Amino acid sequence: MTQRSFTIRVPATSANIGPGFDVVGLSLSLYLTLKVTITPPTATSPARPPTLTYSGEGADEVPLDAYKNLTTRVALYVLRCHDITRFPANLSIHVDNEIPFGRGLGSSGAAVIAGVLLGNELGELNLSQSRMLDFALMVERHPDNVTAALVGGFVGSYLRELDHAATEAASVPLSEVLPEYPPDACEEWGLNPPQPPFGIGHFVRFGWSSCISAVAIIPRFELSTAKAREVLPLEYSRKDLVFNLQRLAVLTTALAQEPPDPELIYEAMKDRIHQPYRKTLIPGLPEAQGPRSWH
Numbered sequence: 001m002t003q004r005s006f007t008i009r010v011p012a013t014s015a016n017i018g019p020g021f022d023v024v025g026l027s028l029s030l031y032l033t034l035k036v037t038i039t040p041p042t043a044t045s046p047a048r049p050p051t052l053t054y055s056g057e058g059a060d061e062v063p064l065d066a067y068k069n070l071t072t073r074v075a076l077y078v079l080r081c082h083d084i085t086r087f088p089a090n091l092s093i094h095v096d097n098e099i100p101f102g103r104g105l106g107s108s109g110a111a112v113i114a115g116v117l118l119g120n121e122l123g124e125l126n127l128s129q130s131r132m133l134d135f136a137l138m139v140e141r142h143p144d145n146v147t148a149a150l151v152g153g154f155v156g157s158y159l160r161e162l163d164h165a166a167t168e169a170a171s172v173p174l175s176e177v178l179p180e181y182p183p184d185a186c187e188e189w190g191l192n193p194p195q196p197p198f199g200i201g202h203f204v205r206f207g208w209s210s211c212i213s214a215v216a217i218i219p220r221f222e223l224s225t226a227k228a229r230e231v232l233p234l235e236y237s238r239k240d241l242v243f244n245l246q247r248l249a250v251l252t253t254a255l256a257q258e259p260p261d262p263e264l265i266y267e268a269m270k271d272r273i274h275q276p277y278r279k280t281l282i283p284g285l286p287e288a289q290g291p292r293s294w295h
Contacts, residue, residue, distance in 0.1 A: 004038045007033065008034040009032070010032045010113045011027040011028055012028040012106055013109055013149050015144035019244040019273065025147055028105065030216075031099070034095050038088050040089075047090060048090055049066070052072060052093050056098055073178045074116055077193050078116055078135050101222060102223060112149075113149040115139075134198060137196070141174075147203045154207070157201055157202065159202075176193065206253075209256055209259070211259055219282065223281055231277045231278060240272040241273075243272050247267070250268040
């Protein structure tokens with residue numbers, strides 16, 4: 001057996017685009033990159049546990065234990081669902097991250113997709129894109145970010161209606177998928193994880209005009225997904241739902257038109273489902289949204 005090396009690169013994403021709350025996502029040109037090397041053990045270089053190094057955003061706070069790091073835990077989950085209980089010997093992974101944490105750029109979604117891709121490569125599983133999405137959705141239960149990170153581009157996604165298999169998947173606690181390992185964690189923890197059902201999530205790629213570039217305004221503070229969801233109401237009026245549906249139907253086509261119509265896009269980006277409730281959490285959001293100024 002010879003040394004094997006490969007690289008995995010996963011983009012940042014922006015989800016909840018305009019009126020597309022929990023529906024649309026967009027991949028961006030910031031990346032989480034894994035450089036992976038597997039060196040066969042020899043008489044002079046015996047087998048050792050996996051090593052993980054990290055540079056870039058979050059380098060001072062990311063766990064470097066393969067049993068505690070999100071990306072490697074997801075990879076191990078994928079492997080164990082295919083009866084591969086441990087990482088290959090002498091596995092070395094260097095992660096370089098350009099995606100800020102807690103800034104709405106899909107850092108956790110990128111880490112999850114990187115883990116699914118890593119597990120697929122390490123196990124030489126040849127999983128289809130849809131099957132890899134199944135594994136990702138067992139960990140990251142909202143499809144918009146992970147789908148955009150996996151397939152790239154501008155995408156719309158949804159979860160399968162709750163038939164028996166999907167209901168069963170949704171009811172599985174995340175702790176059973178990615179168990180919290182104690183300080184003395186070893187290869188014997190989490191050996192029998194739950195298998196994901198087939199076809200949990202579905203998606204379509206929309207067009208994107210070559211004239212349009214995305215600009216990410218990255219704040220200096222973090223805002224967790226949980227906190228951003230806490231401020232949302234449990235019920236909406238019919239008027240607000242219709243408002244969003246009308247604009248979403250227009251937006252997915254308007255962003256692909258050549259040349260694009262700025263006035264149409266501006267109006268189609270309006271939202272009444274999430275942005276009005278989150279503006280108090282994000283200083284400067286109202287100013288960033290308008291009034292419009294096209295040049």
